[in-house]
Amino acid sequence: MRISFFDRFRLGVAVAVAKTVTALVRSLRLGAASVLPGEIARRLHPNLLQLLSRQVKHGVIFIAGTNGKTTTSLLLRTMLERQGWRIAHNAAGANLVNGLMTALLANTNLIGQLSADYAILEVDENILPKVLPSIQPKFILCLNLFRDQLDRYGEVDTISQRWKDAIAQLPKETVVILNGDDPTLSYLGQQLPQRVLSFGLSEPEAYLDEIPHAVDSIYCPRCGHSLDYQGVYLSHQGDFHCPSCGFEKSKLAIDSRKWPQILIGIYNKYNTLAAVLAAQEIGVDADTLLDTIKNFHAAFGRSEELEVAGKKVRILLSKNPVALNETIRAVNQQRSNGGSSTTLMVLNDRTPDGTDVSWIWDVDTEKLVEKGGTVVVSGDRVYDMALRIRYSQAEGNVCKLIVKEDLQDAIATALEHTPTGETLHILPTYSAMLEVRGILTGRQIL
Structure with missing residues (x-):
């Protein structure tokens, strides 16, 4: 040329x-x-x-x-x-x-x-x-x-x-x-x-x-x-x-x-x-x-596995209804095999995520909470996600919901509730995933 x-x-x-x-x-x-x-x-x-x-x-x-x-x-x-x-x-x-x-x-x-x-x-x-x-x-x-x-x-x-x-x-x-x-x-x-x-x-x-x-x-x-x-x-x-x-x-x-x-x-x-x-x-x-x-290793935030404070953490980007449904499906499969009983969900509404978060009501979150365990929620729209989880809980459901506005506090809390030997699954939207990785690894994406 x-x-x-x-x-x-x-x-x-x-x-x-x-x-x-x-x-x-x-x-x-x-x-x-x-x-x-x-x-x-x-x-x-x-x-x-x-x-x-x-x-x-x-x-x-x-x-x-x-x-x-x-x-x-x-x-x-x-x-x-x-x-x-x-x-x-x-x-x-x-x-x-x-x-x-x-x-x-x-x-x-x-x-x-x-x-x-x-x-x-x-x-x-x-x-x-x-x-x-x-x-x-x-x-x-x-x-x-x-x-x-x-x-x-x-x-x-x-x-x-x-x-x-x-x-x-x-x-x-x-x-x-x-x-x-x-x-x-x-x-x-x-x-x-x-x-x-x-x-x-x-x-x-x-x-x-x-x-x-x-x-x-x-x-x-x-x-x-x-x-x-x-x-x-x-x-x-x-x-x-x-x-x-x-x-x-x-x-x-x-x-x-x-x-x-x-x-x-x-x-x-x-x-x-x-x-x-x-x-x-x-x-x-x-x-x-x-x-x-x-021998493939995951890209950042996409089934990426980290070790934090002696515990395993898996980040599963979940930025739309289908993605979140499928990550819930994958998490439940891991739990059926003796996997984690703790999940952290982080919902943001910034430009990379989409400012309309009504899509969370199209997600089958009932399938996550029916398994029991602990669900920690955080993010810019933490109370929207908390409400969705609350409505997913049937009478007598034993799932524990914890609401944390501060993301760093949410991660620490989720890790505390993750038993030794189990994996904490974090399900964030896109900008939330970058924040989570920034906290866990000390490096942001620009």
Whole structure:
């Protein structure tokens, strides 16, 4: 790619400033410098994202969806690195434009030359259509679509339509990998002109007993008729067909039974399959894939395990109805196996979380409190969460509810109520997760 002398000069200035900011933020221990350098560099050179992305040797890989982006991108990165590829990656989960730019800048030299075989970039579902004109990825992984921050994003159908319109404009060589168990995404893939590969489960023994209350897309995206489900694995994801128009689940390109899953929770089986399918397309061998899965460590806040005061702590990001339902499901499975009897729930309503917290009433918190034990609640909207838990308690329920406005006090209290040998599960929204990690590790994300 040839650029003018003036563009090259502006690029050099933007890179130099970004690297200086990164060094200052880290040296002063203000955070990971995952956002601010890119934001400043973008103001100095508005076309910087396009210039940098075009230098990625083998192409950019976008990972989009409501849940699972950070875990899937880290797993895929690990697989490719173990195969010998050099990877640029927004590992801190900063998935807006400034975060994408910061990730690419981190892999450039002082004159703006980028050195990476692939760039793995997790992308916020709302900005995916906005960045596709600037970055034309080689692969797009579409993990799922659930209701999340309705005050910012709108309904699932709205996002899906935007995705379709934007992806359809990409070159035919683009490979789209999507969740075939998600009716909205399955239908999206069936309309695209690009090569589409689907992942999903073929394990009827993993069906839920019933469709959860927090379900989004149980109507046919083609004709609007109610879908017939043979069974659901997670929210509206499952084995389905439409009795009216014949729309059905896309044929899967991967056998879910052949691959173990990373971490706990059925949602991590989906994350595993998405990463494996992409890695196979790129050429990673099966032995490397299996070994990576078996030795994988969680990304920060996503089933991340820490040791605090001699006790184990597991942080499970829970930022929308489906995510919280699934983390409750995973926690209950651990408790059935003799796991923790104490849970800390932290609810914030800041911009990264979504300012509307009414979604907590779509969560089946009854399934958490019916197991008994202790639930500690905290966060900016501590009393909203406390009220939801209180309404979840049936007469005679032995679950103990503790309300703590101060987060540090809440963590200390939850640890005190966690017996030795058990694991404290912390279920925070996004900004709350960053606060929890800041308290537990002494390091924030910026």
